[in-house]
Amino acid sequence: MTDQSWKRSERESTELGIERSSAGSEATDEPEHEDVVSEQVEVPDAGPTIRMRRDLEVADSRIRSEVTVPVCGQCGLILSPAGFGFCYNDSAKLCQDCRTPYDGRTYCRTCLLEALELSKLDYKVLRVVAEGIRDKRLIASFAKATKEEVKESIERLRDLGYLTRAGLSIFSKHELPSKAHDAIQACDKAFKNEPDVQELLSKLAQEAEE
Secondary structure (H helix, E strand, O other): EEEEHHHHHHHHHHHHHOOOOOOOOOOOOOOOOOOOOEEEEEEEOEEEEEEEEEEEEEEEEEEEEEEEEOOOOOOOOOOOOOOEEEEEEOOOOEOOOOOOOOOOOOOHHHHHHHHOOOOHHHHHHHHOOOOOOOHHHHHHHHHHOOOOHHHHHHHHHHHHOOEEOOOOHHOOEEEOOOHHHHHHHHHHHOOOOOHHHHHHHHHHHHHHHO
8 A cells, every 4th residue: 555545545534433443463352354344233322323344454564444334214325424314303314315304393204103193094094085085985995994994094183183174064075274285295205115105196196197
């Protein structure tokens, strides 16, 4: 390794926060590592990380560099120092794609539902109703739930103010206040990569075209 390469390596290590230690001829209890070794570790109160190690031979000494790299707590993507945020509720590290803004705060999927006081089924039912579908059998079919589960979900959505009634008696129908539309927008982003939600949205799109 040339002096110039060594200086560049030293500078990059400093920028990444790598701690360097010289092993020399001292014995250690750690196993020998060749080239790069990656391992998944859990750091208390900091979320999942990847620990990267590299052993370098310099003259008669062995130099070990090590850096702990944060990964997204939701999808596992390795995060860049300036490319991630934190969930407002549990402080989980989140990549750009997994961050869901709602009411001026950022959430992961699980904490978003807690903030909305909804279950995933509640979101699906609300999403179907937002498309103008009111028949409970159809809602159950789209949401892949039983008619009883849909009935309970609708009652819960009413109690929470996500559904309101317009009209009187048998001519009444459900309407969605702005609160419901905000929740749908947030959940659409949070669950857009979930297979069951992708299937639901695809079916709703096909229904709208017919």
